[in-house]
Amino acid sequence: MNSRKQHLEPDEIAGRAADLHIWGYPYVFAQRLRFRFTLPLTPDAPRPDTSAGAAVNRLGHQRRLSDPTLTSGVAPNVDTLYSLAFLDLACGAFRLRLPDFEDRYYSIQIGEADSSTAAILGQRTHGPQTPEIMVHHRSRPVSEGDCVTTIACRSRFVMVAIRILVDPGRGDDLRTVHELQDRIELSGPGTPAGAPPRRLIERERRDETHDTAAFLDSLSAVLADTEPTEVPDWATDALGTVIRTLDDPALRRSADLGLAEGLRAIEQHVAALGLTVNGWSINDRGTDFGGDHLLRAAVAYSQIYINPAEEALYPVCERDDNGRPLTGTRCYTVRFERGNRPPVDQFWSLTVYHAGGLLYDNAIDRYAITDRTPGLHVGADGSLTIHLQTQRPTRPGVNWLPCPPGPFRLMLRLYGPRNPMWDPPPVRPHPFDG
16 A cells, blocks of 8 residues: 555545545536447447437437337436437537428537536527537637537537427327428538447446446546546546545445445435425526536436526426425325416426436326327316326326336426426325326
8 A cells, every 4th residue: 555545534535535426427427328329339220219329420310209218318308309419529520400490499409528508509599490500629619600600619529419399299290300300410520430438338327326446437538538627626636536545445435435425415416406496496507507516416417418597497396295205105286276387488398207317107108298288187277287196097087197106206397488486386195086
């Protein structure tokens, strides 16, 4: 054991491991998404229709709305189809051309490697048709044309996510969206030679969140593609300090405890992302993380690559109005009174997820209730009541959103939020409605 290692205290190691986990988790998770969608070892492998995956520097299209078969990432929406590309800006600049979407909602999000958003454009910013977009690394300036929107990014690898709204109540709408996707054009340098590090593609997410050596290995690989100026000195120092503990059993245990403490802090913060109203946690800062690393990590953990707040808000609920965790062993209702539906310019939806953030496989293939869900029952007083329960109701006229038998969470999506001060109604326990 070297002399420097002898002076490391267990509490110091645990604290540094916890801080490093909170700071580095968004990088590692964003990297995992890139690997899952690009499949660098088999980039041309077929994908399911629910996946928008494609090789690096190519555009992939999701052809079917998300369902429980989609397990890449967390909290997938069931409102839009995605067209997705992960770009290696070390190869050069890329151009993106889009069709005219008329009055349909669409957006183009450029996501950085730390899970923040470099830009969001679309119906809100440019109306039916966004001008040609050029995406490049800030270290490689490009000349701007009169009809080109230029996005300079900090990261080598960035995500381009195009969301296009689907109305499932219209039988031909999916085909219409497919035609719009097929008219999107991405041009650039092509696929780079050589595959990314193999070790990240083979590692499970649990290993990266529970095993210090695995997490440090993944984080080190991510940072190899990150400009040194993007990594604060304390994080570089902490990474080196914790790495030096790996061959000392006592200090390694302290590092493992610190890693677990960091993960615990991230999980707990999911329920307190911003304002807490009626049991709903409302992150009104969106992706404006600043130096709040815990907020960034909690958003990455539960809803990675959400839009900035001006584009959409995502209230999350994990507890009922009595403060008890949501669980499928109970039944609940969410009641929107007349005149108190979510105030949005684009669309809203209420989606239920397993506690881990994936969709729940259920008998009626319903994962959300939205402003486009056909056949909803509205009360005589104009209210809309949604029943959350595991068992199928037998009484007619019940708006049933199936929930898992165990712990679950709810997410409201408010696209084009008209009133950021609007409070979602509480989730109330209710007798079984059967």
